[in-house]
Amino acid sequence: MIELYAITSHPGPPLPDVAPLREIERDRLSAVIAHIDEEPVATADRLWHHERVVEALMQSRNLLPVRYGTCLPDEDAVAGALDRRREELITALEFVRGAVEVSVRVFGQGSEDQRDASDRNRSGADYLREKARRGHERARAVSAVHEPLRALARADAERPATLDRELLRSAFLVDRPRVATFSRLVAALQASHPGLQLLCTGPWPPYSFAQR
Amino acid sequence: MTALAEQDVALIDLLDRLLGGGVVIFGDITLAAADVDLVYVGLRALVASVATATEKGVLPELGSAL
Amino acid sequence: MTDKLLHRPPDPDLLAGSLPSIDPVLSRRVNADPENLERGLAQLVLTLVELLRQLMERQALRRIDDGTLSEDQIERLGRTFMLLAERMEELRHEFGLDEEDLNLNLGPLGNLL
Numbered sequence: 001m002i003e004l005y006a007i008t009s010h011p012g013p014p015l016p017d018v019a020p021l022r023e024i025e026r027d028r029l030s031a032v033i034a035h036i037d038e039e040p041v042a043t044a045d046r047l048w049h050h051e052r053v054v055e056a057l058m059q060s061r062n063l064l065p066v067r068y069g070t071c072l073p074d075e076d077a078v079a080g081a082l083d084r085r086r087e088e089l090i091t092a093l094e095f096v097r098g099a100v101e102v103s104v105r106v107f108g109q110g111s112e113d114q115r116d117a118s119d120r121n122r123s124g125a126d127y128l129r130e131k132a133r134r135g136h137e138r139a140r141a142v143s144a145v146h147e148p149l150r151a152l153a154r155a156d157a158e159r160p161a162t163l164d165r166e167l168l169r170s171a172f173l174v175d176r177p178r179v180a181t182f183s184r185l186v187a188a189l190q191a192s193h194p195g196l197q198l199l200c201t202g203p204w205p206p207y208s209f210a211q212r
Numbered sequence: 213m214t215a216l217a218e219q220d221v222a223l224i225d226l227l228d229r230l231l232g233g234g235v236v237i238f239g240d241i242t243l244a245a246a247d248v249d250l251v252y253v254g255l256r257a258l259v260a261s262v263a264t265a266t267e268k269g270v271l272p273e274l275g276s277a278l
Numbered sequence: 279m280t281d282k283l284l285h286r287p288p289d290p291d292l293l294a295g296s297l298p299s300i301d302p303v304l305s306r307r308v309n310a311d312p313e314n315l316e317r318g319l320a321q322l323v324l325t326l327v328e329l330l331r332q333l334m335e336r337q338a339l340r341r342i343d344d345g346t347l348s349e350d351q352i353e354r355l356g357r358t359f360m361l362l363a364e365r366m367e368e369l370r371h372e373f374g375l376d377e378e379d380l381n382l383n384l385g386p387l388g389n390l391l
Contacts, residue, residue, distance in 0.1 A: 007235055044223055047230055068230035070237055081237045089235070102284065103225045107292055124356025125349065132339050159232065160377050163296050171233075183284045190285060197287035201225040204282075207233030216293050222282035224296055232378045 002078060003040060004070040005032045006054055006063040006205070007089050016056040019049075024075050026082040029089055031066075032057060033078060040069050054205050062097045064089065065205040092210055099154050099173045100203035102182055105161070106141040106168040107197040108134075134167070141167045141196060145189050152182045157208045167196075171208035179203055320373040325380045328366060335359050 005021070010030035015021045024031045040046060047068065054065050072078050082089070146168060150156050153172040161169040174182050179202065186200040287293070338355050341347045347355070370376065 004237060047223070047226055050230065051226060065229075065234045067234035067236050070234075072237070085237075092235075101229070103228070105225075107287060122360070124353040124358070124360060126356070127360045128335075128338060128342060128352055128356040131335060132342060135339060159228065160381055162377055163293075165292070169228075171229075179284075186285045190288070197289055197292050198285055199221070199225075199287050199293070200285035201222050201282045202284055204225070204229055207229035210233065210235045216297060218283050218286070220297050221286065221293055224293065225282070 001036050001038070002033045002072045002074065003036045004066040004072065004078065005034065005050070006057055006065050007031055007082070007093070007210075008057070008061045008063040009090075009093055013060045016060070018056040019053050021053070021057075024078045024082070026079050027086060029082045029086060029093075031078050031082055032063075033075075036071070039071055051205075058100075058205055062093060063205065064092055064096065064210040065207050066210075088211075095155075096173060096206040096209050099175050099206065100179060101206045101208055102153075102172045102174050102179065102200065102202035103204065104145065104149060104168075104170045104172065104186065105163075105166055105199040106145050106170075107163075107165045107199070108137045108141065108167045109195060110165040138167045144193050145196065145198065146170055148189060149182065149185060152178055152185060155209060159208065165197075173206055173209045174203075176203070317373055317375075320369075321375055321379055324366070324369055324373070324375060328380045331359070331362055331366065 008030050010023075010025045010028055012023075012030060015023060015032065020034055022033055022035070024033060040050075050068060054063070057063055072081065146156070146158075149170070149172060153174050155173040157171045157173075159169045159171060161167060172182070183200065186198055190196070190198045338347070338352075338359070342352060370380070
């Protein structure tokens, strides 16, 4: 069984020593893989290890990270996947070259109704008014936080915000040299919007921009 | 309530990326699944046009039947 | 890797309950069989239903803002949407799908949800 870590360009530099990695090369693309005996086990340590491998690769290569847990039966299957998606992957690789992903989440105040989310006896009107309130809060978060940050990014993507009080969840593709400036802007936006709570993490490999 | 350790806070975003992002690759598709794939792609286009049409106000508004 | 935190929210309790238990989340995804037709179809159908549900809710909110719905209509619409949302969640769980699974990527239009 083969576990996939990332898609990169071929030819490329030697693989880093961080894990027993191999490369499967097809035309201008290469897949960085490892042979494994069984499907990956789910633990925080395993996830961080996977991340370290991808980031070690990223130090010397431009790459598209592959979704965690992607396993294929053999090298032919990997080669086939590269063949089928060649142009799309090459385009995506060019799009992310020289950039990293930064995650930004905006949390709001929530309301007293928050805890009643599963209360079937809540009135229909309350349900809709709560939706409206969240919608307005979200729109304010977008203009207060997302829009200014977009100006510093090559691209941005929105993801479903599923946590308690989470209004907005965004991913930004930021040129490497601009990450520090981006970070400072997040801190400045937090300072000027005390009613919002911002969480910013990164740099990450470009997970949210690997497929367009 | 103790605050989450920094590593755990970062783990929340790591999970979101590793599981929700990245290139999605499946193995060679069997014939049966390939047929479904075509249907999926076709409906994706339909869904996209519904979403766009609504944003542009082209779709009729909800009636008051509800 | 503690160097990932570029900015932490000021409220230390904000994320306290948010670290999901990893095992159920991952084992469902890692074991997801891409050739499982039933799951693939369920995913597609539920995504469409979710799209319609969100479009309808958005439309209702617009009408509330415009003031063109009566209190009675708001109440009835709200209850319908609540029940629909609940049912959707049940269906998602039945098929082992989470919110992210119902988020189609529409290419240049970005993600559906």
